[in-house]
Amino acid sequence: MKPKETMLNTLPNKMRIENFLEIDEIGNDHISSADETPMKKGAFLLSEEEKIKKIEIYFKEIMETLGLDLSDDSLSGTPHRVAKMYVKEIFNGLDPANKPSVKLFANKYQYKQMLVERDITFYSNCEHHFVPFFGKAHVAYISNGKVIGLSKLNRIVNYYAKRPQVQERLTMQIAKELKDALNTEDVAVVIEAKHLCVSSRGIKDDSSSTISSFYGGKFSEEQKKSEFLNYLNLNSNY
Numbered sequence: 699m700k701p702k703e704t705m706l707n708t709l710p711n712k713m714r715i716e717n718f719l720e721i722d723e724i725g726n727d728h729i730s731s732a733d734e735t736p737m738k739k740g741a742f743l744l745s746e747e748e749k750i751k752k753i754e755i756y757f758k759e760i761m762e763t764l765g766l767d768l769s770d771d772s773l774s775g776t777p778h779r780v781a782k783m784y785v786k787e788i789f790n791g792l793d794p795a796n797k798p799s800v801k802l803f804a805n806k807y808q809y810k811q812m813l814v815e816r817d818i819t820f821y822s823n824c825e826h827h828f829v830p831f832f833g834k835a836h837v838a839y840i841s842n843g844k845v846i847g848l849s850k851l852n853r854i855v856n857y858y859a860k861r862p863q864v865q866e867r868l869t870m871q872i873a874k875e876l877k878d879a880l881n882t883e884d885v886a887v888v889i890e891a892k893h894l895c896v897s898s899r900g901i902k903d904d905s906s907s908t909i910s911s912f913y914g915g916k917f918s919e920e921q922k923k924s925e926f927l928n929y930l931n932l933n934s935n936y
């Protein structure tokens with residue numbers, strides 16, 4: 699069965715929009731591309747330290763171009779601070795070396811129901827504007843004989859969040875990782891996020907949030923899907 703993907707935006711008046719075209723009006727061209735993060739060849743030829751040095755130079759240039767005086771105490775350390783934060787923190791999920799290793803355990807309890815990990819907090823950055831989007835991810839799977847350590851689910855979400863991202867791709871990347879790691883199609887992912895590029899600039903809509911979802915395998919069945927959504931207190935229009 700084809701996995702169902704949906705994307706919608708909750709508007710202040712609770713009106714729900716259920717297709718990608720209309721998201722465009724709200725989200726400033728936030729339309730997803732392929733589910734792989736586009737990376738150039740040789741993306742990892744430079745060491746982290748070399749990347750930090752390079753970004754520091756360019757960021758200083760951006761600040762100076764904006765007219766800021768970098769001899770000021772408060773600003774002088776910013777280029778280095780930003781470069782280090784990009785490479786070591788908020789974008790360190792670009793490097794496959796930082797991918798969490800996933801250890802599986804035998805499903806000793808013969809637990810055959812869905813396992814839901816809800817409200818996983820994540821912070822990511824929109825790749826179109828380089829400002830944060832953040833929220834909660836809810837993931838679920840039905841064991842195919844193996845189970846995964848619960849904290850790994852959080853780690854997988856956070857690894858893919860720490861990239862320049864679009865919410866749709868983040869959803870798909872988490873789902874794909876869970877499918878590969880657990881060797882099953884029976885996974886579901888729902889992400890609710892607030893995008894600062896929508897609320898703090900552009901259309902300045904402070905109350906909308908964006909919901910994206912993936913339902914694979916048994917989760918495409920209405921009954922499993924609504925069981926999952928019931929745990930999340932969301933209605934099955936998602």
Ligand SMILES: [Zn+2]
Nearest residue numbers: 824826827895
């Ligand atoms: Zn954006």
